[in-house]
Amino acid sequence: MNSFKNLHPGFVLCYFVFVTFFSVFSFNPIYLVSSLMGALLFALMIQGVGAVARSIGGYFLVFFLIAVTNPLFSHNGRTALFFINDNRVTLEAFVYGVVLGVAVVSVLYWFRCFNEIFDSERYMYVFGRISPGLAVAVSMTLRFVPELIHNFRQVNNAQKCLSDNRCRLRRYISSFSAVISQSLENAVITSDSMRARGYSLRGRTSYTRFRFSRRDGIVLGIFIFLAALSVTERHSFSYYPDFVCSDFSLLSAVSCVSFGIIVLLPFLYEVREGLWKFSASRI
Amino acid sequence: MKKLLTISLILLMILGGCSVKSADEYYKETESKGTKTVTLTVNCDTAVKYQKGGERVRGDILTDYEVSIGEGDTVFDALKKACKKKQIQFEYQGSGDSLYIRGIDYLYEFECGDLSGWEYCVNGKFPDKGCNSVTLSDGDVVKWLYTCDLGADIGNKYKVK
Numbered sequence: 272m273n274s275f276k277n278l279h280p281g282f283v284l285c286y287f288v289f290v291t292f293f294s295v296f297s298f299n300p301i302y303l304v305s306s307l308m309g310a311l312l313f314a315l316m317i318q319g320v321g322a323v324a325r326s327i328g329g330y331f332l333v334f335f336l337i338a339v340t341n342p343l344f345s346h347n348g349r350t351a352l353f354f355i356n357d358n359r360v361t362l363e364a365f366v367y368g369v370v371l372g373v374a375v376v377s378v379l380y381w382f383r384c385f386n387e388i389f390d391s392e393r394y395m396y397v398f399g400r401i402s403p404g405l406a407v408a409v410s411m412t413l414r415f416v417p418e419l420i421h422n423f424r425q426v427n428n429a430q431k432c433l434s435d436n437r438c439r440l441r442r443y444i445s446s447f448s449a450v451i452s453q454s455l456e457n458a459v460i461t462s463d464s465m466r467a468r469g470y471s472l473r474g475r476t477s478y479t480r481f482r483f484s485r486r487d488g489i490v491l492g493i494f495i496f497l498a499a500l501s502v503t504e505r506h507s508f509s510y511y512p513d514f515v516c517s518d519f520s521l522l523s524a525v526s527c528v529s530f531g532i533i534v535l536l537p538f539l540y541e542v543r544e545g546l547w548k549f550s551a552s553r554i
Numbered sequence: 555m556k557k558l559l560t561i562s563l564i565l566l567m568i569l570g571g572c573s574v575k576s577a578d579e580y581y582k583e584t585e586s587k588g589t590k591t592v593t594l595t596v597n598c599d600t601a602v603k604y605q606k607g608g609e610r611v612r613g614d615i616l617t618d619y620e621v622s623i624g625e626g627d628t629v630f631d632a633l634k635k636a637c638k639k640k641q642i643q644f645e646y647q648g649s650g651d652s653l654y655i656r657g658i659d660y661l662y663e664f665e666c667g668d669l670s671g672w673e674y675c676v677n678g679k680f681p682d683k684g685c686n687s688v689t690l691s692d693g694d695v696v697k698w699l700y701t702c703d704l705g706a707d708i709g710n711k712y713k714v715k
Contacts, residue, residue, distance in 0.1 A: 346645040347660060351577040357634055358645060359577070512643070512660035 273317050273388070274544040275537040279487040280393040282494070287385045289498055290534065291378050299508040301527050303373045309534030310380035316541060317387050330379060334372035341368025347511040367510045384537075386413075396479050403471035411458060418457075423450045494536065500529040581641055588622040590692040594636045595619070596658055598700035600707050604666040613700075615642065615659045629674055629696055630655070630686040653686035661700060669704040680710040 275283070294306040314323050341364055343355075348363030391410040398406035426446040469475055504522035509515045517523070532539070575583075599613030621636045630646070630653055637644045637658070644658045655672050656663055663671035674685055675697050681688050690696065699708040706712070 347643075347657065347662065349643075349660075351580075351643075353577060354575045354580040355572045357638075359580075359643065 273541075275313075275540050276317075276388045278490060278540075279483050280389070280397050280481055281483075282487055282491050283388060283393070284397055285491075286494060286536070287381060287389075289494075291381050293501070293530065294374055294377050294381070297505065298370060298374070298510075299506060300370055300373075301506065301508075302530055303370060303377060305527075305531045305534050307373055307377035307380070309531075309538070310377050310384065312535070313384045313537045314380050316538060317384060326383070330376045333379070334376050337372040337375060338365065338368040341365070341371060349512045363510050363512065363514065366514070370510070392479075393481075396481055399477070407462070407465060407470070411461060415454065419450060419454055422453060423447065426450055426453075490536075490540065494533065497529040497533045497536075501526045501533060581638065583638070585622075585635055585638070586624070588624040588627065590624070590627075590690065591620050591622050592632050592690050592692075592694045592696055593618050594621050594632055594696050594698075596633075596636075596642075596698040598659075598661055600702045601661055601666050601670070601700045604670075604702045610661070616640065623690060626689055628686045629676065629688045629690060632690060632696055633658075633685070633698065649686075651684050651687045653684055655685060655698075658698060658700075666700070666702040670700065670702045672698055673701055673705055673708065673710060674698045675710070680705070 290306065290309075294303060297303065311323070314326075342352075342360045345364045345367070346358045346361065348359070348361030350362040351359040352362055352365070353360055391414065394410045394413070395406050398409060423446060426449050427442065430442050430446055465471075504520065504526050506519065506523040506527055507517045594616055595618060596616040597613050598610070598615060602608075602610050602613040616636060619636055619640070621632050621639075623632050623635065633644065633655070636642070642659050645656045645662070646653055647656055648654050657665075658672060673680060675681075676688060676690070677695050701708050701710070704712045
């Protein structure tokens with residue numbers, strides 16, 4: 272269930288950059304809700320119902336915190352719900368907080384999908400030609416925390432098995448220091464071994480599996496067309512001091528719809544591939 | 555259980571320092587009559603000029619409004635009382651000497667460029683102090699003026715000391 276991954280990494284990167292930027296800067300409930308739905312659908316597709324269902328609690332907490340704290344810090348807005356120490360807490364600020372929360376959660380989900388799809392090989396492919404040093408640094412940084420957690424569990428379990436009677440905190444501290452020195456050493460070894468193999472030398476070629484095929488060209492063409500449509504006339508929405516929604520015109524409606532299609536692009540692509548495989552299996 | 559207790563205790567302590575009132579309650583509250591009277595003006599003609607063709611057509615939010623204040627009341631207290639009486643929105647942040655007015659009547663700092671915001675003068679002079687550290691005396695004339703140019707357009711040009 273992950274054919275979107277097989278598209279060209281350059282296109283995949285463009286897609287995610289566009290979708291996240293649009294979601295963050297639009298502040299329009301129509302775009303945001305469709306972005307969240309698209310991201311959720313995408314996550315469900317590539318990670319399965321179980322993983323997404325387990326993650327929802329944490330994301331909801333983030334959403335809740337943003338929605339509740341915004342009205343406590345921003346007192347702009349025409350409709351006062353109640354007053355705390357002469358500062359009004361308003362409906363507008365609360366709604367703005369909810370919108371902000373949806374934006375943050377949808378971007379988090381997009382990044383979740385991005386991390387799943389964009390592995391270190393793709394990073395190297397996209398950034399390696401611009402700056403090889405940066406590519407190694409980025410891929411090592413992204414790998415650092417998961418690796419650290421993994422190693423920490425291993426070391427901690429080993430310590431436990433050594434009939435260790437120290438209190439938990441002391442054991443954590445000693446395991447942690449061991450893991451830190453291990454990972455520092457790893458970083459040095461990695462860069463040394465990359466240098467030993469002649470990485471970043473001039474004129475050196477490397478093998479990649481990625482080629483820009485006709486299929487990528489078609490999807491990229493559709494994406495650029497829809498993206499151009501969705502930025503021509505953006506439908507705007509403002510919150511302070513009153514809710515103001517700009518009038519719908521034909522163009523702004525087209526923009527909303529085309530953004531909706533962009534957001535569903537991974538899903539639609541999956542469906543198309545599925546149909547193709549189904550028809551191929553009947554031959 | 556222990557964690558829950560500490561969290562709820564902290565929340566209680568935070569909430570204990572706040573007075574929560576509904577909007578009706580807040581605006582219908584009658585303030586005790588003070589011993590002094592000051593005249594308050596809140597004006598944002600500069601912002602109206604700046605946002606030409608914007609939604610705001612009148613700059614006079616309050617003109618020569620008489621507020622009765624108590625002993626030791628500051629410029630901020632006078633503004634607060636007037637805004638409460640006339641149901642005008644305003645927002646402040648901080649407390650004590652560092653209290654700062656961010657916006658009055660939905661007009662906030664930085665809405666008319668990077669050098670815009672609310673400034674105040676007492677009897678024609680702009681004190682270089684926070685509005686909660688200047689106490690008023692009977693008959694004072696307080697003006698809250700919106701500037702779009704760090705004070706230069708309302709007669710308080712910024713000087714480097």
